[in-house]
Amino acid sequence: MDFLQQVFSGIALGCIYALIALGFVLIYKATETVNFAQGELMMLGAFAGLALVKFAGLPFWIAVLVALVGITAFGALVERLVIRPVLGQPQFTVVMLTIGLGYVVRGLITMVPVIGSETSAFDPPYKGMVWKVGGLILSYEQGTVIAVTIVLCCAFYMLFKHTKVGIGMQAASQNQLAAHYMGIPVKRLNGLVWGLSAGAAGLAGLLLAPFTFVHVNMGYIGLKAFPAAVIGGFGSLPGAVVGGLAIGVVESLSGYYLPEGFKDVAAYVLVLAMLMVKPNGLFGTATRKKV
Amino acid sequence: MRFLLKTDYVQDIALARQPGQRIWYGLLAVALAALPLWAGAYWISQVTLVLIYAVAGLGLMLLAGYTGLASIGHAAFLGVGAYTQAYLVGKGWPFPLALLGAGGLSAAIGVLVGLPALRVKGIYLAIATLAFGFIAEEVFARWESVTGGNGGLQVKAPAIGDWQLRSSESLYYLSLVLCVLVTLCVLNLLRGSTGRAFIAMRDSEVSAQSMGIHLARYKTLAFSLSAGIVGLAGALYAHKLRFVSPEQFGISQSIDLLLLVVVGGLGSVHGAFLGAIFLITMPQLISLAKDYLPAAIAQATGLQAVVFGAVLMGFVMFEPQGLYGRWVKVRTYFEMFPAYRKGLFRRQKSFQKSERLK
Numbered sequence: 039m040d041f042l043q044q045v046f047s048g049i050a051l052g053c054i055y056a057l058i059a060l061g062f063v064l065i066y067k068a069t070e071t072v073n074f075a076q077g078e079l080m081m082l083g084a085f086a087g088l089a090l091v092k093f094a095g096l097p098f099w100i101a102v103l104v105a106l107v108g109i110t111a112f113g114a115l116v117e118r119l120v121i122r123p124v125l126g127q128p129q130f131t132v133v134m135l136t137i138g139l140g141y142v143v144r145g146l147i148t149m150v151p152v153i154g155s156e157t158s159a160f161d162p163p164y165k166g167m168v169w170k171v172g173g174l175i176l177s178y179e180q181g182t183v184i185a186v187t188i189v190l191c192c193a194f195y196m197l198f199k200h201t202k203v204g205i206g207m208q209a210a211s212q213n214q215l216a217a218h219y220m221g222i223p224v225k226r227l228n229g230l231v232w233g234l235s236a237g238a239a240g241l242a243g244l245l246l247a248p249f250t251f252v253h254v255n256m257g258y259i260g261l262k263a264f265p266a267a268v269i270g271g272f273g274s275l276p277g278a279v280v281g282g283l284a285i286g287v288v289e290s291l292s293g294y295y296l297p298e299g300f301k302d303v304a305a306y307v308l309v310l311a312m313l314m315v316k317p318n319g320l321f322g323t324a325t326r327k328k329v
Numbered sequence: 330m331r332f333l334l335k336t337d338y339v340q341d342i343a344l345a346r347q348p349g350q351r352i353w354y355g356l357l358a359v360a361l362a363a364l365p366l367w368a369g370a371y372w373i374s375q376v377t378l379v380l381i382y383a384v385a386g387l388g389l390m391l392l393a394g395y396t397g398l399a400s401i402g403h404a405a406f407l408g409v410g411a412y413t414q415a416y417l418v419g420k421g422w423p424f425p426l427a428l429l430g431a432g433g434l435s436a437a438i439g440v441l442v443g444l445p446a447l448r449v450k451g452i453y454l455a456i457a458t459l460a461f462g463f464i465a466e467e468v469f470a471r472w473e474s475v476t477g478g479n480g481g482l483q484v485k486a487p488a489i490g491d492w493q494l495r496s497s498e499s500l501y502y503l504s505l506v507l508c509v510l511v512t513l514c515v516l517n518l519l520r521g522s523t524g525r526a527f528i529a530m531r532d533s534e535v536s537a538q539s540m541g542i543h544l545a546r547y548k549t550l551a552f553s554l555s556a557g558i559v560g561l562a563g564a565l566y567a568h569k570l571r572f573v574s575p576e577q578f579g580i581s582q583s584i585d586l587l588l589l590v591v592v593g594g595l596g597s598v599h600g601a602f603l604g605a606i607f608l609i610t611m612p613q614l615i616s617l618a619k620d621y622l623p624a625a626i627a628q629a630t631g632l633q634a635v636v637f638g639a640v641l642m643g644f645v646m647f648e649p650q651g652l653y654g655r656w657v658k659v660r661t662y663f664e665m666f667p668a669y670r671k672g673l674f675r676r677q678k679s680f681q682k683s684e685r686l687k
Contacts (some may be wrong), residue, residue: 073450074645123646129452130399134591135645137584141638145631155630261463261580264456272452303467306460313457 039173044294045287048178052286055189056243058263059270059278060194061235068231069275071121071132076239077138077260083109083240084247084256085147088160092153097137097161106240113236114229121232122225140257147254155254160247179248186245190238191279193322200273207231211273262289265309271319282321284308330666341518361505365498373501379605380504381565384511386589386601388558391515393587394596394649395524396551399455402462403586406556408469408578409435410563412476415484415573424487424494428564436553437558443552451625462583469483469575481574484567511558516598518554527551531596559586587635592644594651603652606615611636650674 058076065073073079085107091099120139124131148154164178198204210217210224218224243256250256266285270277285305293301312319333347337616345351385407409432417427442461469476476482484489487503494500518524523584524548529537538544567573581643585608593604615636619627621664648655662669 052515066452120642120646127649128397130393130397131645131649133401133452133455133529136640137587138638138641140641141584141634142523143638145629145633145635145638148631149626149629149635216364258580261459263540264459268422299467299471303464306463309460310457310464313453315515317453 039156040063040294043190044173044290044307046174046176048287049153049179049283050286050291051290052283054242054246054282055263055266055285056187056279056282057190057220057238057245058260059266059282060190060275062263062267063270063272063275063278063296064231064235064238066267067275068207069121069125069132073235074133074136074233075143076263077257078140078143079109079113079236079239079257080243080246081252081254081257082092082112082259082296083236083243085243085253086240087244087247088153088158089150092158096261098240102244105244109240110233110237113239114233116236117229117232122228125228136190144254145255148220153252155253157251157253160244160252162188162248165248175306179245186241187279190241194275203227203276205228215322245313262305265305265312268309269294269312269319271321274319274321277319277321295315344516344520349522364512365501368563370497377497377501379451379602379609380501380508381394381562381569381604382605382608382661384508385559385562385586386593386605387409387511387515387598388555388562389586390590390595390598390601391518391527391558391686392551392555393590394594395519395531395601396527396548398548398551399587400458400552400555400583401455401580401643402458402460402465402583403555403559403585404578404580404582405458405462405465406439406559407563407566407582408465408573408575409438409486409556409588411567411573411578412469413560413563414567415482416475418484418485418487419481423489425489427487430559431564432561435563436557439553439556440549442556445547459583461581462580466579469578476573476575477557479575481572484571484573486571487568487571495629500565500568506571507561507565512598515558519598523547523550544550590651591641592651594653595649597651597653600651600653600657603656607652609660611640617663642673 058080061076061079062073065071065076085106086105087101090096091098091102096104116139120135121132124135162179162182164182167178169176169178169181172328196204198208206217206222207227207230209222210218210227214224239260246256246259250259262285263282267278268281268283269284270279270281285308288308289301289304292304294303335341340346341505345354361376364376368376385403388406389403390675392400392403411433413431415425417430418424422430442458472478487500488506488670494503519527526537526542530544530547530551534544548579564617568679570577589604589608590600591604594600612633615633619632621634644651650657658674
């Protein structure tokens with residue numbers, strides 16, 4: 039029973055990783071850049087929700103919606119102002135750029151009065167309620183995380199399979215130049231992708247807030263989503279979800295069964311092992327560059 | 330306008346490309362050698378830190394700037410060097426041997442980490458090094474019998490037999506000598522065939538491979554050399570701070586090192602030094618500027634992060650060649666005056682240089 043309970047809370051945690059990793063993979067597929075500020079976008083989402091409830095006095099659900107819209111717009115804005123000017127530069131450039139962006143965002147948040155440098159609780163109305171299924175205890179927060187992740191994955195699946203925009207994104211991710219020649223507005227789609235992935239990150243932040251509270255360093259959890267994305271194969275959306283769940287479960291189990299300290303590095307050990315055994319991840323494809 | 334008249338092939342690989350450089354570097358050497366005579370204790374301490382960070386920067390520069398491999402966990406190697414040094418010196422080893430041990434162990438771990446990661450490209454290496462960085466930090470914190478755990482470890486003064494280097498001046502000279510040696514080694518490496526293989530890999534792996542460069546071997550070599558040099562810097566760092574603890578070698582230190590090479594100028598040895606100067610002076614400048622800022626901003630803990638982040642973004646977007654690149658542009662302008670063309674240093678866009686395949 040303990041085992042199942044641990045697996046279950048691992049899945050809930052893994053869903054958070056999966057949501058952040060989805061953002062990485064979306065951006066990577068679309069623009070071949072890696073966004074190291076994804077964790078900070080997540081933190082920003084949580085802070086936006088908190089600020090709206092605390093300062094503007096909005097009810098919880100409206101605050102969540104407004105925060106999500108805001109963070110999506112912010113993602114698109116970042117793409118327009120920061121990423122687009124360096125498009126076409128080596129990958130490393132964008133990595134450094136997003137690391138810088140993460141620093142700036144984190145620093146600016148500490149300057150926000152009252153909540154900036156505090157650890158605050160951001161409790162949803164369903165805080166503390168639990169389901170009891172057999173001997174398993176399942177909190178509403180965990181249930182929400184899992185449900186939201188499933189819904190979001192279905193939404194992304196529909197978007198990429200059945201809408202014109204999604205198919206355009208797929209085309210652009212396969213070959214930007216060719217997509218551009220076919221009349222697909224690649225730049226605008228990139229903006230949209232950044233918006234979507236920031237939105238997913240913001241959602242992850244709002245979902246994570248009841249577990250870890252809202253504080254300026256919560257974005258560091260984003261660094262654990264990298265292993266998730268790598269394990270799934272960096273360019274695969276289902277891979278990101280599977281990778282996230284795998285990391286979550288492994289972390290939860292190693293926290294329970296292994297000595298202290300293993301929980302924090304489980305994700306990283308797993309990713310190093312993965313790179314040794316199957317460098318392209320579970321769902322990635324091995325490719326060679328043609329000249 | 331200035332012309333460099335080359336009459337000999339040796340001139341192409343000479344360390345001093347222009348005759349004036351000998352004089353300037355000679356003057357710099359004299360000034361640095363005489364520093365304790367004319368500068369106070371504060372400045373000696375700061376310059377020592379600059380020298381140590383310059384060595385670490387050279388290590389990362391070799392990897393990120395010359396071989397084109399990004400590492401987001403290099404502070405771990407700094408930590409390996411620092412802890413090895415602290416442990417061996419604590420056991421009573423003479424200083425030079427401990428230094429060799431620190432550099433050697435760091436390089437060996439570099440090989441271990443590099444081997445699996447180097448089979449894959451680009452971003453995977455960055456993530457593998459990131460993962461390694463976190464694991465190393467955890468090991469520093471948990472392996473208490475060697476590292477002292479979270480409580481940290483005191484570092485004895487460097488000593489050979491009974492001769493101890495306790496004063497800050499002696500540590501300064503130690504850093505200076507090591508820094509000069511490492512710089513000369515790196516310069517020498519870069520003008521030889523190994524260094525040119527590194528640069529060829531950076532510019533295009535496919536063409537480097539078709540010219541007969543064994544990618545995996547040279548990448549591993551670059552990675553372990555880089556780790557070794559950073560390990561040496563870590564050894565000095567341990568002596569400078571006289572105390573090592575795990576949080577000194579976390580992700581923010583790694584990012585500081587990356588900041589150093591990017592701001593200094595990727596792909597230039599000068600850049601490592603300019604970046605080190607930047608990294609050491611910037612916090613001081615920020616604390617000076619605090620007096621003129623409104624209290625809400627000046628008191629915020631994240632002020633330094635904002636400035637560092639903004640500077641990093643600014644350099645990446647507007648001056649990707651870093652401080653050294655800016656200097657080269659200014660110099661070229663005057664050297665070519667009045668024939669300087671505006672587009673001389675324009676960056677090429679590389680939409681088609683995809684890492685993914687068609």
